[in-house]
Amino acid sequence: MSKLTQRKSLDYIKKDYVRTRTMPGSWYLSSYKFRFNITHHQPMLEKLKEKKLIANQCSGCNRVFFPPRLVCGQCLVKPDRWVDIRDTARVATYAIAYLKNPDTGQVEEKPMILVQHDGADTCSIAELAPGINVKDTYIGMPIKAHWKENATGGLMDIEYYDPIPDDAKDIE
Amino acid sequence: MGRQVAIVSAGFCEHSSKRSDVNMPELVNEAIRDCLKKVPSLGISDIDAFVTGNMPAFEGANMPELWSTDWMGARNKPLLRVTTGGTTGGTVAIAGYYNVTAGLPGIDTVLAIAYEQQSQGDTSVGLASTAYGEISILNTLGIDYDSLSRILSAGAAIGVAAYQATNYMSKARITEEDLARVVVHNRRMAAKNWWAHLRMPDLTIEEVLDTPYVQYPLRYGMLCPASDGACAMLFTTEEKAKDMCDIPVYVNGVASVANESAVLGYDGSGSAQTDPSAQIGAMRSSELAYSQAGISFPRKEIDYAEVYSPFPNQELMWLEKLGLFEETTAPQMYENGTTALDGDLPVNCSGGVNSTNAIGASAMERPAVAALQIMGKADNQVPKTVHTSIGHGWGGSLNLCTLMVMSDEPKRKWR
Numbered sequence: 228m229s230k231l232t233q234r235k236s237l238d239y240i241k242k243d244y245v246r247t248r249t250m251p252g253s254w255y256l257s258s259y260k261f262r263f264n265i266t267h268h269q270p271m272l273e274k275l276k277e278k279k280l281i282a283n284q285c286s287g288c289n290r291v292f293f294p295p296r297l298v299c300g301q302c303l304v305k306p307d308r309w310v311d312i313r314d315t316a317r318v319a320t321y322a323i324a325y326l327k328n329p330d331t332g333q334v335e336e337k338p339m340i341l342v343q344h345d346g347a348d349t350c351s352i353a354e355l356a357p358g359i360n361v362k363d364t365y366i367g368m369p370i371k372a373h374w375k376e377n378a379t380g381g382l383m384d385i386e387y388y389d390p391i392p393d394d395a396k397d398i399e
Numbered sequence: 400m401g402r403q404v405a406i407v408s409a410g411f412c413e414h415s416s417k418r419s420d421v422n423m424p425e426l427v428n429e430a431i432r433d434c435l436k437k438v439p440s441l442g443i444s445d446i447d448a449f450v451t452g453n454m455p456a457f458e459g460a461n462m463p464e465l466w467s468t469d470w471m472g473a474r475n476k477p478l479l480r481v482t483t484g485g486t487t488g489g490t491v492a493i494a495g496y497y498n499v500t501a502g503l504p505g506i507d508t509v510l511a512i513a514y515e516q517q518s519q520g521d522t523s524v525g526l527a528s529t530a531y532g533e534i535s536i537l538n539t540l541g542i543d544y545d546s547l548s549r550i551l552s553a554g555a556a557i558g559v560a561a562y563q564a565t566n567y568m569s570k571a572r573i574t575e576e577d578l579a580r581v582v583v584h585n586r587r588m589a590a591k592n593w594w595a596h597l598r599m600p601d602l603t604i605e606e607v608l609d610t611p612y613v614q615y616p617l618r619y620g621m622l623c624p625a626s627d628g629a630c631a632m633l634f635t636t637e638e639k640a641k642d643m644c645d646i647p648v649y650v651n652g653v654a655s656v657a658n659e660s661a662v663l664g665y666d667g668s669g670s671a672q673t674d675p676s677a678q679i680g681a682m683r684s685s686e687l688a689y690s691q692a693g694i695s696f697p698r699k700e701i702d703y704a705e706v707y708s709p710f711p712n713q714e715l716m717w718l719e720k721l722g723l724f725e726e727t728t729a730p731q732m733y734e735n736g737t738t739a740l741d742g743d744l745p746v747n748c749s750g751g752v753n754s755t756n757a758i759g760a761s762a763m764e765r766p767a768v769a770a771l772q773i774m775g776k777a778d779n780q781v782p783k784t785v786h787t788s789i790g791h792g793w794g795g796s797l798n799l800c801t802l803m804v805m806s807d808e809p810k811r812k813w814r
């Protein structure tokens with residue numbers, strides 16, 4: 228599997244340049260304080276403890292945001308309605324990352340997905356169940372949230388998403 | 400209501416992974432000299448104002464425009480710096496255009512310069528620093544630091560483009576071979592261009608498909624390089640342009656449009672752009688720029704296109720979103736030779752961003768090459784006469800697009 232990330236470069240017309248003086252240096256960045264308003268997340272985090280999902284909805288364009296949003300960029304108004312959404316979703320898009328497992332040192336294939344929950348208009352980054360064959364991932368794949376045993380009120384309460392049977396039919 | 404603006408020249412420096420023989424101001428100077436060389440009647444003292452830009456975090460040098468003032472010839476002259484990430488070059492070019500069209504007293508000729516010397520610093524750190532401010536909020540939502548860094552590693556420029564690629568591939572029903580064909584097109588074009596970085600005259604589709612995946616569906620051989628390079632463009636008024644060169648290139652339309660950011664979204668709230676290859680920003684920017692230029696049938700009226708495509712799937716996508724091909728038909732156009740040097744619509748004959756990517760300069764090199772193709776002075780000149788061409792830029796989290804529409808006639812619709 229380590230062959231997966233082996234860098235094999237293609238040949239190209241190279242030119243050598245004279246090396247002039249170089250001074251090594253580093254840019255130590257200070258610690259920063261990023262400020263966020265997270266009041267709009269609180270109701271959702273509370274509901275996550277009950278293993279339920281809620282999203283907020285813009286009264287201007289009726290779009291449903293999960294995770295909730297502070298402002299609707301289309302209408303420039305604060306979404307002020309809370310709606311329940313299901314814990315079933317679909318894969319909006321995916322890519323396969325090749326990540327090194329810190330324990331074994333092996334490179335593993337891992338599908339990184341964006342999920343769009345049924346009833347929501349936005350998608351967010353998530354993980355698929357471990358063990359799932361990456362070749363089986365596709366756009367529009369129906370999935371369902373896999374909850375942690377003890378929900379603590381954080382997005383990590385949904386550990387990953389399990390695939391569920393796809394009953395979609397091809398259009399004749 | 401604004402003056403008609405013309406491009407009279409554009410210049411480049413040699414691009415490479417490590418330009419160890421020059422420092423940043425010297426690199427910039429090379430491009431400026433190449434630009435001015437093409438207009439013998441003009442000296443550096445004839446330039447009234449300067450616009451410049453790069454991505455400072457990538458090199459680790461803050462305010463580089465101040466210490467390279469002398470190398471630009473900008474001492475004691477109006478100097479403006481703009482930085483917009485991947486589209487920096489495109490924005491610098493548009494700012495150059497604005498400077499001239501505004502008609503300020505004493506400002507007729509403006510030199511726009513965009514550059515990047517990536518070998519000086521660490522681009523991935525620069526990219527992470529721009530993303531971290533947005534992502535760190537996920538920490539407060541209960542996502543621990545380990546998962547966060549994993550998301551970060553999968554969410555950098557390649558990461559977001561990989562999502563876009565899977566979406567486009569499933570929509571257009573194409574295989575990796577179609578992506579590799581675009582790469583081969585670009586790299587072989589680059590071989591005929593003296594300043595390009597990855598010049599591969601004999602590259603084949605098989606060789607590209609033989610390289611390992613970096614992130615499915617993108618393979619190592621399909622990715623853009625990290626280059627050192629600079630680009631300069633000279634803008635002036637319609638009247639002055641006629642004295643400076645034989646075929647002035649008129650800028651008939653410009654646009655810079657941002658849509659909602661894809662994949663990560665702001666404040667960790669995800670994105671309403673559930674299909675990263677939908678690219679409403681690109682469609683809107685082409686709509687705006689074409690209407691300014693009076694172009695109603697882009698497919699018929701545009702003779703040459705330079706699009707910003709670090710990854711092959713993007714080249715296909717942009718050509719469709721900018722109205723040059725019907726949806727999902729771009730892969731066929733590469734197969735049947737429409738986009739070749741002698742085809743109906745030559746695309747990226749400079750080798751494109753896929754072969755040369757000095758991030759800050761890339762989005763300016765697109766309109767620069769597109770302008771030179773109209774003048775007939777490009778380094779990989781297309782055999783047919785080019786009347787109208789476009790130069791496109793992309794940046795942000797898949798959401799910001801710049802576009803410049805140029806022609807050999809001053810056809811701007813608004814006066």
Ligand SMILES: [Zn+2]
Nearest residue numbers: 285288299302
């Ligand atoms: Zn709204």
